[in-house]
Amino acid sequence: MNGNRNRISIWRMVYPLLVFFGLDLLATFVITSILAVNMVGESGPEAFLDPSMQIEIQSELIQLIYENANLITLVKCIPAIGLMLLFMHMDKKRLYRSGDYVTYELPGALFFLAAAVLGIFAGITGNNIIGISGLADKYAETEEMLAQMTYSGGLALEIISVVILAPVAEELVFRGLIFRRLREFTPFTLAAIFSALIFGFYHGNVIQGIYAFLVGLLCAFVCEKYHSVLASIALHIGANGFSVFATESGVLERYITTDISYISYIVISAAATLLLLWLVHDKVMPKVLIPARNSTAGAEDMRSDT
Numbered sequence: 001m002n003g004n005r006n007r008i009s010i011w012r013m014v015y016p017l018l019v020f021f022g023l024d025l026l027a028t029f030v031i032t033s034i035l036a037v038n039m040v041g042e043s044g045p046e047a048f049l050d051p052s053m054q055i056e057i058q059s060e061l062i063q064l065i066y067e068n069a070n071l072i073t074l075v076k077c078i079p080a081i082g083l084m085l086l087f088m089h090m091d092k093k094r095l096y097r098s099g100d101y102v103t104y105e106l107p108g109a110l111f112f113l114a115a116a117v118l119g120i121f122a123g124i125t126g127n128n129i130i131g132i133s134g135l136a137d138k139y140a141e142t143e144e145m146l147a148q149m150t151y152s153g154g155l156a157l158e159i160i161s162v163v164i165l166a167p168v169a170e171e172l173v174f175r176g177l178i179f180r181r182l183r184e185f186t187p188f189t190l191a192a193i194f195s196a197l198i199f200g201f202y203h204g205n206v207i208q209g210i211y212a213f214l215v216g217l218l219c220a221f222v223c224e225k226y227h228s229v230l231a232s233i234a235l236h237i238g239a240n241g242f243s244v245f246a247t248e249s250g251v252l253e254r255y256i257t258t259d260i261s262y263i264s265y266i267v268i269s270a271a272a273t274l275l276l277l278w279l280v281h282d283k284v285m286p287k288v289l290i291p292a293r294n295s296t297a298g299a300e301d302m303r304s305d306t
Contacts, residue, residue, distance in 0.1 A: 009181075009185060012181050013178055013181060013182070016084065016087060016173050016177045016178060017173070017178070017198070017202075019080070019083055020080055020084075020169075020173050023076045023079055023080050023083075024072075024076050026076075027072045027073075027075040027076035028065070028072050028076075030075065031065070031068055031071060031072050031075060032061065032065060035061060035064045035065070035068065036061060066145065066148050066149050066152065067148070067152050067153070068152065068153065069148075069149035069150070069152050069153075070149075070150075070152050070153040070157045070158060070161040070162060071153055071157065071161070073161040073162070073165065073166055074157065074160060074161045074165060076169070077161065077165035077166055077168070077169040078165065080169040080172075080173070081165070081168055081169050081172060084169065084172035084173055084176060084177060085172065087177055088172065088176050088177060088229075091177070091180070091181070098294065099292060099293030099294035100184075100292050100293075100294055101290075101292060102227075102288060102290065102291055102292050103288070103289045103290035104227040104228070104286040104287065104288060104289060105286050105287045105288075105289050106226075106228060106230070106286065106306070107226055107228075107231075107284055107286055111226070111231075111280075111283070111284055112226075112230065112231060112234045113234075114276060114279055114280060115222050115226070115231045115232075115234040115235045115238070115280065116234040116235060116237060116238035116241075117238060117272075117276060118218070118222070118235055118238065118273065118276040118277065118280065119215075119218075119234065119235035119236060119237065119238025119239040119240075119241075119242075120238045120239065120241070120242040121269050121272040121273040121276060122214070122215065122218050122235070122239060122273050122276075123215065123238070123239030123240070123242055123243060124242065124265075124269040124273075125266075125269045125270050125273045126210075126211045126214045126215060126239075127211065127243075128265075128266045128269060128270070129210075129214070130207060130210060130211060132266075135206060135207055135210070136207065139205070139206055139207050142205050142206070142207060143207060146205070146207065146208060147247075150162060150243075150244075151244070151247055151248070155244075155248055158244050158248070159244065162240050162243075162244055163237060163240050163241045163244055164237065166240065167233055167236035167237045167240055168233055168237075170199070170236065171219060171223075171229055171232045171233045171236050172229065172233075174195050174198065174199045174202075174216065174219070175195065175219050175220060175223045175229050175232045176223075176229040178195045178198060179191055179192065179195040179220050179223060180223075180229075182194060182195060183224075188220075188224055191220065192216075192217055192220035192221065192224070193217070195216060195220055196212075196213045196214075196216030196217045196219075196220060197213060197216075199212050199213065199215075199216035199219075200212045200213035200216065215235075215236065215239055218235060218277075219232035219235055219236060220232070221277075221280070222234075222235050222280060222284075225280055225281065225284045226284055226286060227286050228286075228306045229306060230306050252265075
């Protein structure tokens, strides 16, 4: 019996990831196919049949994929959000039937704003940690490729895909489903670390993986404290939004030009991150509106409305 329960628990962790990865592959295939058809129209089918042109054509196609990475993200995230919301609704019904569902009062809007601002400063601090560690220099080629993919397609597409859709879709997968499902049978620390590790590995490279792991821990923390995935979405949007703003505006390059200004930037961002973490930890205490019918120790720390 326990073996069957364990297999069910593992499957419930795995299938949202499989769906998410599948949508990623499907979106990449669709966009790549359209790009390839356009290349055939421009170069003529004979170019694709010429062995001497194969390497050049592949390089051009890969470059086009990089340049359209945000379009791929948009195409992937729209159906992903719908499916993950459906899976979360199924979880809600399952917990309600079992008597384990708890309804919480959402914290005020200012607390969600605090989560977004925490995302901004935590994102800055995470990037500073990576910068100080020297990983950005060690993986400079990867960093350049990631920048090309992240900031592709124009500002409007960046905002829609990187700042809005990607955080919503990823938080529904990694915190709304994986983290919450882990919390049904594991302590917070283990669930936070495991979901953050999966989130890091999902990004597929060292630099983004370390950054995503750190952000993932914070997203799990606010999701737990607020009893709402909306808080982790706000934090994630804050982190991504500032990254896009800083890159597109060039504000950091204009104002952080000396060692003193760079050190001040690091200290202020780290201090602000710690201050906001304290604020969230100490002040965010949502009230239980409807308790679980099966009152068990710790149950109210696992279930929530959104």
